[in-house]
Amino acid sequence: xxxxxxxxxxxxxxxxxxxxxxxxxALGLDTAELRSNDRKLLFEEIGVITMxxxxxxxxxxxxxxxxxxxxxxxxxxxxxxxxxxxxxxxRKVYELLDLxxxxxxxxxxxxxxxxxxxxxxxxLGVMRVATKYPRIAARHLEETGRQAExxxxxxxxxxxxxxxxxxxxxxxxxxxxxxxxxxLVVREEIVECTARLIANPVSYxxxxxxxxxxxARVRALPIPSER
Amino acid sequence: MIHPIPSGTRDVLPDETREARAITDALRGVFERHGxxxxxxxxxxxxxxxxxxxxxxxxxAYRVFDENGSVLVLRSDMTVPIARVVATRYAxxxxxLRFCYFAHCYRGVAPARGQPRExxxxxxxxxxSPAPDGTAEALTVLCHALDATGLKGYSVGLGDAxxxxxxxxTLQVPEEARRGLLEALVMRDFVExxxxxxxxxxxxxxxxxxxxxxxxxxxxxxxxxxxxxAAEAVTGLRQVLExxxxxxxxxVIVDLGLVRNIGYYTGAVFDVYDPALGAPLGGGGRYxxxxxxxxxxxxxxxxxxxxxxxxxxxAGEERGTGALLARxxxxxxxxPA
Numbered sequence: 001x002x003x004x005x006x007x008x009x010x011x012x013x014x015x016x017x018x019x020x021x022x023x024x025x026a027l028g029l030d031t032a033e034l035r036s037n038d039r040k041l042l043f044e045e046i047g048v049i050t051m052x053x054x055x056x057x058x059x060x061x062x063x064x065x066x067x068x069x070x071x072x073x074x075x076x077x078x079x080x081x082x083x084x085x086x087x088x089x090x091r092k093v094y095e096l097l098d099l100x101x102x103x104x105x106x107x108x109x110x111x112x113x114x115x116x117x118x119x120x121x122x123x124l125g126v127m128r129v130a131t132k133y134p135r136i137a138a139r140h141l142e143e144t145g146r147q148a149e150x151x152x153x154x155x156x157x158x159x160x161x162x163x164x165x166x167x168x169x170x171x172x173x174x175x176x177x178x179x180x181x182x183x184l185v186v187r188e189e190i191v192e193c194t195a196r197l198i199a200n201p202v203s204y205x206x207x208x209x210x211x212x213x214x215x216a217r218v219r220a221l222p223i224p225s226e227r
Numbered sequence: 228m229i230h231p232i233p234s235g236t237r238d239v240l241p242d243e244t245r246e247a248r249a250i251t252d253a254l255r256g257v258f259e260r261h262g263x264x265x266x267x268x269x270x271x272x273x274x275x276x277x278x279x280x281x282x283x284x285x286x287x288a289y290r291v292f293d294e295n296g297s298v299l300v301l302r303s304d305m306t307v308p309i310a311r312v313v314a315t316r317y318a319x320x321x322x323x324l325r326f327c328y329f330a331h332c333y334r335g336v337a338p339a340r341g342q343p344r345e346x347x348x349x350x351x352x353x354x355x356s357p358a359p360d361g362t363a364e365a366l367t368v369l370c371h372a373l374d375a376t377g378l379k380g381y382s383v384g385l386g387d388a389x390x391x392x393x394x395x396x397t398l399q400v401p402e403e404a405r406r407g408l409l410e411a412l413v414m415r416d417f418v419e420x421x422x423x424x425x426x427x428x429x430x431x432x433x434x435x436x437x438x439x440x441x442x443x444x445x446x447x448x449x450x451x452x453x454x455x456x457a458a459e460a461v462t463g464l465r466q467v468l469e470x471x472x473x474x475x476x477x478x479v480i481v482d483l484g485l486v487r488n489i490g491y492y493t494g495a496v497f498d499v500y501d502p503a504l505g506a507p508l509g510g511g512g513r514y515x516x517x518x519x520x521x522x523x524x525x526x527x528x529x530x531x532x533x534x535x536x537x538x539x540x541x542a543g544e545e546r547g548t549g550a551l552l553a554r555x556x557x558x559x560x561x562x563p564a
Contacts, residue, residue, distance in 0.1 A: 063505025080414065090337075092506065095416040196418060202500045202507065205384050205480055208444050 010068035012053035019101035057091035066203035072193040130160030137170035235344035263327035281490030288335030301333035314521035322355030350531035357526040363470035386485025387460035441484030503543030
C-alpha cells in the first residue's frame with residue numbers, strides 16, 4: 001500500500017507541478033523520482049501518473065486515476081454534469097477541494113488605448129475573441145450579453161489581437177507580465193482559478209474511506225501560502 | 228465504398244449482437260420471473276405529451292414535424308412513455324402494475340465525446356406500489372437481474388432525492404439560496420457548495436452539516452449517525468434496507484449525497500457502480516409525482532440499465548482490466564472495504 005492507501009492520482013506537469021509535488025511530499029509520498037525524472041509518466045509504486053493539466057479530467061473521468069489535481073480553469077472548460085444554457089455536457093468528475101496554490105485569473109484583455117472591442121460591438125454588433133478556453137469565453141460573453149465570434153487558438157493567444165484578427169482575448173494570467181510585454185491590458189476579470197482536487201465518480205463511491213481520509217489529511221495541511 | 232452513419236450510432240454485427248442478446252435474455256428472464264410484463268412503445272411521440280414530465284438533462288433532442296405540422300420527438304427514456312401508457316390504457320386497472328422494457332432511447336451528444344445518440348436501455352417500472360415496499364422490490368429485481376448476467380463486483384448507491392432539500396428547509400437556508408446550493412451539489416462541486424453556503428450567510432453547525440452530510444456514503448451505520456434534520460429521508464431509507472434480503476442489502480452503499488440528473492425523481496434514488504467501469508451502469512428511483520401529471524396519481528419506482536455499459540463492465544471484469552479493476556480490487560471482483 002502506498003501512502004495514498006492504494007489510490008492512484010493524476011498529477012499535472014507544468015505550472016501546477018511544483019505545488020502538487022510539495023503537497024504529495026507533505027502527505028508522505030517519496031517524490032524524489034517524480035522530481036528528478038521528467039520523462040517518466042507512470043510511477044506505480046507511489047500511485048502517481050503524470051500528464052498535462054488539461055488531460056487530468058479525461059483520465060479521472062475514465063477511471064484510469066481515482067483522483068486528480070488540475071486547475072479550475074481546466075475544470076471550467078471541460079467539466080460539468082448538468083446541461084446549462086449552452087447545452088454543454090462536460091467531464092463528469094467530483095470536485096472535492098480547493099488546494100489554494102497555482103492562483104491565477106481568467107481575464108478578458110485587449111490592446112492598450114481605445115478599446116477596439118467596444119468599437120466593434122458599437123459598429124458591427126459583434127466582437128472577435130481569441131482564446132484557448134472557448135467554453136469559458138463563450139459563457140462569459142453570453143452572460144454579459146455580448147455577441148462574439150470565438151477564435152480558438154492553440155499557441156500564444158497574445159499574437160491574435162496584435163495582428164488584428166480579433167479585438168480581445170480570454171486567457172489565464174498570474175502576474176500580467178506577458179500581457180504587459182505585448183501591450184495588452186486587462187479589461188475584465190472573469191474568474192479566479194486555483195488547483196483543485198477531483199475524483200472519479202465511481203471511485204468516490206467505491207473507495208469512499210480512502211478518499212475521505214486523504215481529503216481530510218490534505219485539509220489538515222497548512223494552506224500553501226504559509227507552507 | 229464507405230457510407231457514413233451519424234456519430235454516436237453504430238451498426239451491431241453478429242458477435243456483439245450475440246453477447247448483448249445473452250445479457251438481455253438474462254435480464255428478461257429475471258424481470259419476467261418477478262412478474263414484469265414486457266412492453267414496447269413508439270420511438271416517436273408527440274412533444275407536447277412527453278413535455279408533461281420534467282426531464283432536466285435527459286430532454287428529447289430530436290424533433291421532426293409530421294404531415295400535419297405536429298411536433299414529434301424521439302423518446303429520450305422509457306419511464307415517461309410508460310407513465311403515459313398507464314394513464315391511457317390502465318386508467319382503472321388493479322394495482323400494482325409491473326412493466327419491463329428493452330428499448331432504444333435517443334439523446335443529444337457533446338461533440339467528440341463518444342457519447343451514444345442511440346442507447347439500448349433495459350429496465351422496469353413498478354407502478355402503484357409506494358415506499359418502502361416498492362423501492363425494496365425494485366432494488367431486489369435490480370440485483371437479481373445483475374446477478375443473472377454474471378456481473379460480480381457491482382454495488383448499488385442508495386440515497387434520497389428529497390434529503391438535501393429537506394436538510395436545507397430544516398436548517399432554514401434562505402429561500403433564494405436553496406437553488407444555488409442544490410445546483411452545486413448536482414454539479415458534484417463541493418468547493419462551490421462551500422462557497423455558496425458561506426455566501427448565503429450560514430455559519431457554524433448548519434453550514435457544516437450542509438457541506439458534510441451530502442459527502443457521507445458507506446455502510447448502513449451512516450443512517451444511525453445522520454442528523455435529525457434529515458430524519459424523514461433517513462427513516463425512509465432505513466425502512467427500505469430492512470426489507471431487503473441480505474444478499475441485496477450487502478450490495479447497497481448508503482449515499483446521503485446521491486443526486487440524479489433527471490428532474491422527476493421524488494424519493495429514494497439509486498445508481499449502479501462496477502469497478503470495471505468509470506461511470507455508473509444505470510440507476511433509477513421513485514417518481515411519485517410523475518404519473519399524476521398524466522392524470523392518474525400513483526406512486527411509482529423504476530430503474531434503467533445501459534445495456535452497452537453493462538456489456539463493457541462484464542467484458543472488463545472478464546479481462547480483469549476494467550477502469551478501477553487493475554488496482555485495489557480483490558481477484559474475486561469485490562472491492563475491499
